[in-house]
Amino acid sequence: MKPLLIDFDGVIKIGNEITPDAKEFFEFINKSNIPACILSNSTLRTSGLMKNFLKDKGLELRIPAFTAFDVTLEFVKKNYSKVKVYCRDYLIHHFEGMIDNENPQAVVIGDIGNRWNYDTMNEIFNYVMNGAEIIAMHKNKFWQPEGKLILDAGAFITAIEFATGKQATVIGKPSPLYFKTAVEKLGFSFQQGFIMIGDDLENDVLAAQAIGGKGILILTGKTKSEEIEDNIPNFIVNSLSEAMTIIKKLFTKKFD
Template sequence: MFKGVLLDLDGVVYVDDYLIEGALSTIQWLNAHHYAVRFITNTSTKTRNQLIESLQRLEIPALEEQVFSAVQAAESWLEAQSITRVAPLVSDSVRLSLSERFEIDEMSPEVVLIGDIGDLWCYDILNRAFHWLMAGAKLVCIHRNRYWLTGGEFALDIGAFVAALEYAAGVKAVVIGKPSTEFFHEACRSMVLPPEDVLVVGDDIEADVGGAQLSGCTGVLVETGKYDAAQVERSSIRPYRQIASIADLPELLDSSSSDDS
């Protein structure tokens, strides 16, 4: 019987600034049935406070400790590794957050931190990062997603830029967010639950479902957000269940509880 649920945000709870139908009622149902809930995300352009504000605007009840982001995990990882000097390729808000805890060093950084900078990606920026890596900096990425959904269309995500830097500099990036097992395990620890008691709901067969399975959690795939049937067909990863949307989650949990009883 599942006791905790990790809900991916973008593509499961909302898309862009629009709440997915059934998301609010499902979250209310989870709370009423005493499931531990965490909202997890690879979003690399927003701080945790910004994510909480976004949820509040959508009238999603979320406490600070329930929001677990890859940006937050990256900051924790840097501190755990005693990193002090960082060259961040991230949004302005994330850069500001980093500057409160680390020295922003674009001369001789210990770490090159890759997040999303949108349309600012260009040869000059990648080449600058390449030189930092060749000088000995470690490559760390907030996530390495292949693509994301925006404005109803798929768009290239930072995984392609991470792969380019790995290839050029001959290094291997440290991946902080999904599908990192440590990311999922930290979210489970925050609920004081073992992974086998936790259900992960996501729209990405690789990062969400694959990461969940590698971490010992159970992965459910929704057919919203950036769900792509062709990619799922090509993948060797098979979810525990595949549902149309988050609106179908209460029925799934009810049926799994009945099976266990």
């Protein structure tokens, strides 16, 4: 068997609601004993907050969940003692005892919403020029909250890289490190392969396929069918219900 990695935003959560077939999908995963986890690029939630959100919507999650915030926090604590962090205010306490506004070893960048402006960009630029490394929770180009496309942190991180000549260490998708971490936390060898279902053609699906995984693109989020062109996912579905059919085929031996 190969582990199944499931994106969150655009797949399970659309806007501020869960998809109509999400409960059925997770009942299927649980009943079939498919090794699975949620692998989200979210920097707005820890896995605990994600599970609470789903519970409030009537979905009790029984599989592990990882967010880019969780894995970044783990990485930073292993590698640095002094950091400057750009994330939502309600998450900053997770870095307690590590915050250094004067001479940080690294600048950790997540989602700060409309706080992106020239002063913020220039502040980060100067930290990096003074020797700080860049740690990106993810490098998404854009996302789609409430049905509207907006710039994501990746656009600003790329600008910092260009101005400083330094490359960020990217923790979230499409980083192979993130996929590898999830697969191994499920108790599998990364070399055995995995399956990724997501709404982001580039960061979820093609990134998984590029490192030996199989990709299922779901058209409920940011990617539309006309955007696929020559970048072909292994599978394309319109809903989690359709994804279940594909997953059954991929686990044929288990369902015989």
